[in-house]
Amino acid sequence: MKRCLIVDDSRVVRKVARRIVEDLRFDAEEAADGQQALDTCRKQMPDAVLLDWNMPVMNGIDFLRALRREPGGDRPVVVFCTTENDMSHIAEAMRSGANEYIMKPFDSEIIESKFSEVGLV
Amino acid sequence: MNSQDFEFVAQLLRKRAGIVLTGDKMYLLESRLAPLARKEGLPSIDDLIHVVRSRREERLIAQLVDVMTTSETFFFRDKTPFEHLKEAIFPILANARRGQRIRVWCAGCSTGQEPYSIAMLLDQNPALTGGVPVEIVATDISDRCLERAKQGLFTQFEVQRGLPIQMLMHYFTQQDDHWRISERLRQQVTFKKHNLIDPNFQLGKYDIVFCRNVLIYFDGAMKSEVLERIATQMNPGGFLMLGAAESVTGLSTAFESAQDRRGLFKLVNRNVKAA
Numbered sequence: 001m002k003r004c005l006i007v008d009d010s011r012v013v014r015k016v017a018r019r020i021v022e023d024l025r026f027d028a029e030e031a032a033d034g035q036q037a038l039d040t041c042r043k044q045m046p047d048a049v050l051l052d053w054n055m056p057v058m059n060g061i062d063f064l065r066a067l068r069r070e071p072g073g074d075r076p077v078v079v080f081c082t083t084e085n086d087m088s089h090i091a092e093a094m095r096s097g098a099n100e101y102i103m104k105p106f107d108s109e110i111i112e113s114k115f116s117e118v119g120l121v
Numbered sequence: 122m123n124s125q126d127f128e129f130v131a132q133l134l135r136k137r138a139g140i141v142l143t144g145d146k147m148y149l150l151e152s153r154l155a156p157l158a159r160k161e162g163l164p165s166i167d168d169l170i171h172v173v174r175s176r177r178e179e180r181l182i183a184q185l186v187d188v189m190t191t192s193e194t195f196f197f198r199d200k201t202p203f204e205h206l207k208e209a210i211f212p213i214l215a216n217a218r219r220g221q222r223i224r225v226w227c228a229g230c231s232t233g234q235e236p237y238s239i240a241m242l243l244d245q246n247p248a249l250t251g252g253v254p255v256e257i258v259a260t261d262i263s264d265r266c267l268e269r270a271k272q273g274l275f276t277q278f279e280v281q282r283g284l285p286i287q288m289l290m291h292y293f294t295q296q297d298d299h300w301r302i303s304e305r306l307r308q309q310v311t312f313k314k315h316n317l318i319d320p321n322f323q324l325g326k327y328d329i330v331f332c333r334n335v336l337i338y339f340d341g342a343m344k345s346e347v348l349e350r351i352a353t354q355m356n357p358g359g360f361l362m363l364g365a366a367e368s369v370t371g372l373s374t375a376f377e378s379a380q381d382r383r384g385l386f387k388l389v390n391r392n393v394k395a396a
Contacts, residue, residue: 053168090290109282
């Protein structure tokens with residue numbers, strides 16, 4: 001089973017996202033900020049990361065840049081999932097190594113559509 | 122809503138748009154007519170139907186048909202039709218047309234995601250048609266949908282269904298909480314109002330017709346009639362793209378299934394057959 005790491009400081013969002021990715025047949029793991037996410041990735045790289053932008057301790061974009069510098073950190077497919085919905089944020093995310101970008105609010109259809117764009121489903 | 126009223130609306134939809142509304146669609150009817158009643162300042166659906174029945178006002182009848190047409194669509198819907206275009210249809214036609222224009226008709230285009238997807242596909246793959254110009258005409262019965270399609274204005278939800286983020290970045294600009302497709306792509310698509318069941322339609326001749334998930338709302342006889350009429354609007358060697366679950370089997374002999382390509386059909390060359 002493929003593993004998806006859900007990174008968001010909102011427990012509610014993580015819970016909703018978990019249900020959706022589990023329906024897409026992923027094993028879900030959760031992290032509440034970028035540092036927790038990085039620690040999880042250092043133990044074992046997930047196949048996919050669903051990533052919020054604004055979080056305490058370490059935000060999403062800093063996590064992404066750090067992840068891409070890790071050994072094997074180029075492998076996980078990273079899909080941003082954030083309320084930041086302007087072109088400059090999208091462009092910065094893509095330049096920093098994101099594979100896809102979801103603008104909140106999201107639903108199962110959007111996650112499935114974006115995951116299929118990047119070959120995860 | 123009483124059964125007489127339901128029957129009245131069902132007949133109206135059948136006559137005007139070919140839509141078959143069975144008794145189990147009462148809920149659908151009510152959920153779509155309630156907002157229209159509110160908009161007209163009428164207290165209930167019953168009052169709305171009463172007004173339509175007694176006044177026979179064309180404007181209101183058109184709006185009723187409009188809200189009952191299904192406008193579900195998204196960018197690059199089902200993906201495979203666009204692979205067929207890329208791998209087979211455009212290369213074959215570009216070779217056969219030898220410099221002549223290729224004409225595409227999207228029948229039942231709703232809010233425009235399908236014709237704009239084709240325009241994006243062509244823009245991303247300029248070599249596909251070997252420089253042969255492509256004209257895209259998109260039609261729908263709904264004024265409401267056509268208006269939105271022409272504006273090329275989509276919600277955040279719509280641009281996240283089927284559209285890769287790179288294409289959003291490349292072809293769209295943000296406008297308040299909506300996204301607008303580029304002027305250049307808008308100019309590549311001509312939108313026209315058109316009712317597929319109108320026997321007098323003449324839109325010219327096409328090489329490619331996309332008519333996906335439209336025939337499913339018609340009964341068998343109407344499906345056959347519409348397929349026959351589409352065939353008369355096509356150039357020899359033309360292609361018809363139906364929805365993933367649709368076929369011409371038992372409905373039309375004007376088309377034959379394209380091998381290994383689901384939903385794709387070729388116009389049968391009838392002159393050759395007769396000889």
